[in-house]
Amino acid sequence: MASTVVVRLVGGLGNQMFQYAAACALAQERQARVLMDVSAFESDPLRNYELDRLCVPQDILPARLQPWRNRRSLPARVIRRLTRWRTPHGGGYREPHFHFDKDFFALSGEEIRLEGYFQSPLYFDRCEAVLRERFRPVEPFGRAAQEWSQRIAASACSVSLHVRRGDYVSNPHAAAVHNAVGEGYYRRAIALMQRLVGEGADFFLFSDEPDFVEQAFADLPRAHVVRTDPQRSWEDMFLMARCNHHIIANSSYSWWGAWLNASREKVVIAPGQWFTRERLATTNVMDLYPEGWIILK
Numbered sequence: 181m182a183s184t185v186v187v188r189l190v191g192g193l194g195n196q197m198f199q200y201a202a203a204c205a206l207a208q209e210r211q212a213r214v215l216m217d218v219s220a221f222e223s224d225p226l227r228n229y230e231l232d233r234l235c236v237p238q239d240i241l242p243a244r245l246q247p248w249r250n251r252r253s254l255p256a257r258v259i260r261r262l263t264r265w266r267t268p269h270g271g272g273y274r275e276p277h278f279h280f281d282k283d284f285f286a287l288s289g290e291e292i293r294l295e296g297y298f299q300s301p302l303y304f305d306r307c308e309a310v311l312r313e314r315f316r317p318v319e320p321f322g323r324a325a326q327e328w329s330q331r332i333a334a335s336a337c338s339v340s341l342h343v344r345r346g347d348y349v350s351n352p353h354a355a356a357v358h359n360a361v362g363e364g365y366y367r368r369a370i371a372l373m374q375r376l377v378g379e380g381a382d383f384f385l386f387s388d389e390p391d392f393v394e395q396a397f398a399d400l401p402r403a404h405v406v407r408t409d410p411q412r413s414w415e416d417m418f419l420m421a422r423c424n425h426h427i428i429a430n431s432s433y434s435w436w437g438a439w440l441n442a443s444r445e446k447v448v449i450a451p452g453q454w455f456t457r458e459r460l461a462t463t464n465v466m467d468l469y470p471e472g473w474i475i476l477k
Contacts, residue, residue, distance in 0.1 A: 183212035187294040193230040194432025202298035205307045217241045279464040300467040325415040335382040340423040342434035343387040369449045452477040
């Protein structure tokens, strides 16, 4: 029987990509196959499984291997907690901290189960080529995204700028971990980007609240608020990737938008305040940023 790496997927598209990328790299190292456990989305009213929108092999962990899925009784919860990441021929692994775990690639066994966020390129830089092939949309852009793709391509110097609001503002649980990045960060990032790439840069503004960014950046010359089909939310990430340079939010979504741009000439500016100040006091985030990215404190 072939060895397997089972990864539990949670969160939005960006988080799912980090989780899959780590599993893919470990599987490549162990000459194993990846299976995706998507059972968490059955009880998550806010998130959906989205890797089916990409050219990722749809190897889903069979339901028969998740006997407790979608069961919320007390006995089922106890069994899930006790057995979720134990396997007879291998072992379970829960990410011990936010920064890269140097022991990750020492994991072994016929079946390894992964749980965590794995938000560092150090987990998957050894399989970058495979990921760039798989992290592509499985279908063409819709009409609105195609029009924006053409506008981005027509720009001599395009910069994606992402403003993440949504649950960072409206959900107390999310806001306790991630604050929406403030206006000061964006003003400093824009000024720095203009010094580095020129005053003629076109800024393509992406946000889950486009009306907000249209008002907030009304005085920014050469600004274009991107509006696409909200039912095709993955398209914005790949529009970001088509820009020459990037100003990202404290969001895995725009992190991937910048990473997917394979140009060595790109400039990427990222916020140092990835989490709230309270969370940053106990969290090492430096492994999150690829080499060469500019971190604004």
